[in-house]
Amino acid sequence: MKIAIVGAGAIGGYFGGVLARSGAEVSLLARGPHLQAIQARGLRVQTADGEDFTVHPKASDDPAALGRQDVLIISVKAPALPALAPQLAPMLGPDxxxxxxxxxxxxxxxxxxxxxxxxxxxxxVDPDGAIWRALPPERVIGGVVRLPSSVPEPGVIRGLTRANLALGEPDGTQSPRLASISQALMAAGINAPMRSDIRHDIWVKLLGNMAFSPCSVLTGGTQAQVAADPAMRAVLTALMREGQSVGEGLGIRFEVSVEQRVTEGGGVALHKPSMLQDWEAGRPMEIESIIGAVAELAAMQGIATPTIAIVLALLRRKAALQQA
Structure with missing residues (x-):
């Protein structure tokens, strides 16, 4: 199986590294100093279990140089995908x-x-449909990642826990391609369960992200610091309740209460959400996919989300000032 990692940073790089070590034919689409380090010295991966190894997969910033693949695992940040998606055509074969x-x-x-x-x-998420046209949804298998990881220096990936990547067909079927990809990931040591309702997994993760990430960016605090403030805890709770209403309107059922989700999220000591890390590094933030889309889905259903509207307006203005 030829597997290409599109965006070989903290998440994608970890997947690519452990897949390459397991014997899969892996290619990495990367850029900048990170790519240069991989090409010069290989990709070094440090796992939560204390393993430290280096692999030498093919790496390039040119999709055409990597050629057609059996599977693309796309792990770029959402703001980058509309421009990147049309460039991936040389990597797409018929299947x-x-x-x-x-x-x-x-x-x-x-x-x-x-x-x-x-x-x-x-x-x-896809303002003019460029992603939909370039990456037809019939090709897609949904994925939900849980993997705290980082790039401490170019060419080095550090994982803090075992990697988890839940997988599911958009129509809920247990297809042969879903099974083969799950098996390849599991063989590499990645927990890759097959889901019959991947949208449920998306919302379970999203509910925490859409509350903690914006509040961390607006305050500069870690998840624990934000949740420890009673006033901010009330904001987190309001955001999650509104988000839950939007998800429930789409048929999602949440097994864990909002109060428990806030407590669990605040229990992650010293954790900075990726949105805050992006803000501090001057990178575009995943505002629209994480909270803007929830506001859009609320409007489609006629659901009032006043807290989301206020937080989204503040976050968009902060991002605009950063880019000015």
Whole structure:
């Protein structure tokens, strides 16, 4: 199986490293000093179990140089995908599968969807449909990542826990391609369960991200610091309750209470959400896929989300000032 990692940073680089070590034919699409270090010295991976190894997969910033693949695992930040997606054409063969291992609501959300507001298009995530056209949703297998990791220096990936990548077909079927990709990931040491409702997994992760990430950016605090402030805890709770209402309107059922989610999120000591890390590094933040899309889905259903509207307005203005 030829597997290409599109965006070989903290998440994608970890996946690529352990897959290459397991014997898969791996290619990495990367850029800048990180790519240069991989090409010069290989990709070094440090796992939570204390393993430290180096692999030498093919790496380039040119999709054409990597050629056609059986599977693309896309782990770039959401703001980069609209411009990048059309460039991936040389990597797509007739049967290439695309795994979206990204944060937030994905562009393909309403593909093979029979629930409320079916057939809609998410303008916050894919404004002009460029991603949908370049990466047809029929190719997609949804993915939900849970992997705290970092790039301490170019060419080095450090994982803090075992990697988890839940996988699911948008139509809920247990397809042969889903099984083969799950098996390849499991053989590499990645927990890759097959889900019959991947949208549920998306929302379970999103509910925490859409509350903690914006509040961490707006305050500069870690998750624990934000949750420890009673006033901010009230904001987190309001955000999650509104987000839960939007998800429930789309048929999602949440087993854990909002109060428990806030407590659990605040229990992650010293953790900075990736959105805050992006803000501090001057990188574009995943505002639209994580919270903008929730506001759009709320508007589709006629659900009032006043707290989300205020926080989203503040976050968008902060991002605009950063880029000015």
């Amino acid at each position: 290439t599968a695309i795994v979206t291992a990204m944060n937030g609501i994905p562009y393909w959300y309403f593909h093979a969807y029979a629930g409320p507001v079916a057939g809609r298009h998410l303008k916050t």
